[in-house]
Amino acid sequence: MPRPRLSRSRLMAVGAVVVASTAVIAVSTTAGAFGPKQHAQHAIKDGKAKNVILLIGDGMGDSEITLARDYTVGAAGRLNMDKFPLTGAYTTYAVHADGTPDYVTDSAASGTGWATGVKTVNGRISKTPGTDKAVPTILELAQKGGYATGSVSTAELTDATPAVLASHTTDRSCQGPADMAKCPTDTIAKGGPGSIAEQSVNHKVDVLLGGGKQRFDQKVTDGRYKGLTVTEQAKKLGYQVVTDDRSLKAAKGDKPVLGLFAPGNVPTEWTGKPAALGGTDPQRCVTSNPARPSGTPNLADQTTKAIQLLEAKQKRQHGNKKGFFLQVEGASIDKQDHSADPCGQIGETAAFDRAVKVARAYAAKHPDTLVVTTADHGHTSQIVPLEAQPPGLTSTLITNEGQKLKVNYSTNTPGQSQEHTGVQVRIAAEGPQAYRVLGVTDQTDLFTTVREALRLR
Numbered sequence: 001m002p003r004p005r006l007s008r009s010r011l012m013a014v015g016a017v018v019v020a021s022t023a024v025i026a027v028s029t030t031a032g033a034f035g036p037k038q039h040a041q042h043a044i045k046d047g048k049a050k051n052v053i054l055l056i057g058d059g060m061g062d063s064e065i066t067l068a069r070d071y072t073v074g075a076a077g078r079l080n081m082d083k084f085p086l087t088g089a090y091t092t093y094a095v096h097a098d099g100t101p102d103y104v105t106d107s108a109a110s111g112t113g114w115a116t117g118v119k120t121v122n123g124r125i126s127k128t129p130g131t132d133k134a135v136p137t138i139l140e141l142a143q144k145g146g147y148a149t150g151s152v153s154t155a156e157l158t159d160a161t162p163a164v165l166a167s168h169t170t171d172r173s174c175q176g177p178a179d180m181a182k183c184p185t186d187t188i189a190k191g192g193p194g195s196i197a198e199q200s201v202n203h204k205v206d207v208l209l210g211g212g213k214q215r216f217d218q219k220v221t222d223g224r225y226k227g228l229t230v231t232e233q234a235k236k237l238g239y240q241v242v243t244d245d246r247s248l249k250a251a252k253g254d255k256p257v258l259g260l261f262a263p264g265n266v267p268t269e270w271t272g273k274p275a276a277l278g279g280t281d282p283q284r285c286v287t288s289n290p291a292r293p294s295g296t297p298n299l300a301d302q303t304t305k306a307i308q309l310l311e312a313k314q315k316r317q318h319g320n321k322k323g324f325f326l327q328v329e330g331a332s333i334d335k336q337d338h339s340a341d342p343c344g345q346i347g348e349t350a351a352f353d354r355a356v357k358v359a360r361a362y363a364a365k366h367p368d369t370l371v372v373t374t375a376d377h378g379h380t381s382q383i384v385p386l387e388a389q390p391p392g393l394t395s396t397l398i399t400n401e402g403q404k405l406k407v408n409y410s411t412n413t414p415g416q417s418q419e420h421t422g423v424q425v426r427i428a429a430e431g432p433q434a435y436r437v438l439g440v441t442d443q444t445d446l447f448t449t450v451r452e453a454l455r456l457r
């Protein structure tokens, strides 16, 4: 049957109806859960967000997303992070001290980009590239604006991604009071703000959940808290400190919460054979890691609890009128990519995707929430043909749909840490101001998106 041809005036009338129905839906944001169509229509609205949940898959480029999708839900399946109504790409490059581009970023420079809107040199935490001056972060602006704030990570809480929100240091290695060698002007003895651990608790971020207990167990060397550990300093500042699933569940929103769930990075969810020269035998990933102590909370549960704590704080202080800013990082996608461990990497991507599900479920009930899911930079892993014999490290996996999948890691010499790549990465969003992720943007534009959504100045 031939398609009926619409006259020009008829087409214009159809357009007017679409615009009108968008406007109707855009104002009725208090109705029940949103379907896909309402999500899409809401996302193009230039409105204000009450809350922002920003989820960062560290090193989660398109290869890492595709690998996790193929293995878990199948090539034709869709992850939670695939279901956002609006998707774009952003560039992630760092800069040299003179401002010229450095095409491959690390998590410190990229984090500084999205957290402050200013590009910096690799290794630096929320300070300028040449002059090494502190730049205000989106978390600091949110605090000033009366928002509750939280940061959750599977890495040490002092690692680059959480660090860029609540600290400013010359180098990312300055994580605890005993780690200050590369940050001479940041030490408290020199009148600086101290290590990343000290600055993070001094910022009184309402919810800090992750690994890195060893950094907080270090003793403060100068100033008001001299002789105390950073954990003791946190308690003096009013924090309740939790160390496992049970104590996290019991935490109430009446005090800020510092959760330290591992001495270093939180152990991965899955294990398997790392990729090897000449490949591995076809393998299925082991979806429980014996090295992960029972009682270690997973990222999705931490995200759920963080949201509850932030909501509880705001209810108490502002009668539920003010919202929150929450950052959630799946950190070990990157770390397992560095180690050429495909099962570790996929398990962490899947765990991160369950945290995305938590955030999207919250947004379905609270449409005034901007949810953004992105990565900080691309990484090594590539899905290659089964017959390929590429250089570098390779592993063959048997996916959940029973097929062989070959993954290769060859951005560095075998035995060395595999490297980040300079590729653009995905950014996807829903909620007020989500349209800002469309097209090809830069990582620093994400700072503006969140600032505009929360109306921060």
Ligand SMILES: [Zn+2]
Binding pocket: 059, 107, 334, 335, 338, 420
């Ligand atoms: Zn990395």
